[in-house]
Amino acid sequence: MTAMNTTPPTPSPASHFDAAARDWDQRPTSQQLAAVAPRLLAQLPLSPTDQVLDFGAGTGLLATQIAPLVAQVTALDTSAAMLEVLQAKGHANITTHCGDVFAGLPGRYHAIVSCMALHHVADTAALLRAFADALHPGGRIALVDLYLEDGSFHGDNAAKGVQHLGFAPEALGALAQQAGLADIHFSHIVQLQQRNGRSYPLFLMTGRKS
Numbered sequence: 001m002t003a004m005n006t007t008p009p010t011p012s013p014a015s016h017f018d019a020a021a022r023d024w025d026q027r028p029t030s031q032q033l034a035a036v037a038p039r040l041l042a043q044l045p046l047s048p049t050d051q052v053l054d055f056g057a058g059t060g061l062l063a064t065q066i067a068p069l070v071a072q073v074t075a076l077d078t079s080a081a082m083l084e085v086l087q088a089k090g091h092a093n094i095t096t097h098c099g100d101v102f103a104g105l106p107g108r109y110h111a112i113v114s115c116m117a118l119h120h121v122a123d124t125a126a127l128l129r130a131f132a133d134a135l136h137p138g139g140r141i142a143l144v145d146l147y148l149e150d151g152s153f154h155g156d157n158a159a160k161g162v163q164h165l166g167f168a169p170e171a172l173g174a175l176a177q178q179a180g181l182a183d184i185h186f187s188h189i190v191q192l193q194q195r196n197g198r199s200y201p202l203f204l205m206t207g208r209k210s
């Protein structure tokens with residue numbers, strides 16, 4: 001007789017975000033992330049004819065703030081439920097695209113932005129190469145994520161699909177340069193207070209396709 005395995009299966013990262021989608025915007029972390037868009041936009045020159053990609057757009061905390069300033073925002077995410085919440089916000093110039101970034105980016109862009117999605121992708125070098133390939137010459141990146149942390153930010157890293165415990169700017173900047181991006185600059189963008197009583201700094205990395 002075989003013993004029954006009573007350990008529940010680890011949920012996939014997509015199902016984690018699918019389950020979290022409905023209440024995503026009400027989370028204390030999301031409410032603190034509202035400060036990211038105006039600070040990022042202060043460092044990202046955009047024009048009304050621009051096409052912008054938001055990688056790991058989720059419910060569109062960033063995409064909805066950028067959309068009024070540009071021609072089109074493509075919101076890319078693997079979670080259909082997160083994108084459904086974004087679609088319900090009814091922005092005419094946001095196109096949602098449900099799929100993995102490595103399945104091919106659906107266009108070419110004047111800017112690629114992202115907030116808190118980089119740490120979910122194992123191969124950062126390949127991700128930055130995909131961004132560089134999808135940018136028009138002179139196109140820009142503006143990417144927000146955690147500085148290196150000790151693993152306590154998410155708590156359950158495996159269930160949430162965390163691949164990196166934040167990033168060291170020197171190492172991430174070097175990968176961006178190797179991908180063909182120039183003028184790499186890091187700045188502190190926001191400090192997130194978590195329920196564990198600790199506070200975590202986030203960076204904004206900007207750069208330009210050379």
Ligand SMILES: C[S@@+](CC[C@H](N)C(=O)[O-])C[C@H]1O[C@@H](n2cnc3c(N)ncnc32)[C@H](O)[C@@H]1O
Nearest residue numbers: 017056057058077078079100101115116117120
């Ligand atoms: C922590 S959430 C951030 C969502 C949103 N940017 C925000 O700040 O609220 C990370 C998002 O990245 C998406 N994601 C993770 N890996 C991805 C991949 N390989 N391709 C596309 N989206 C991905 C997840 O589904 C999730 O919605």
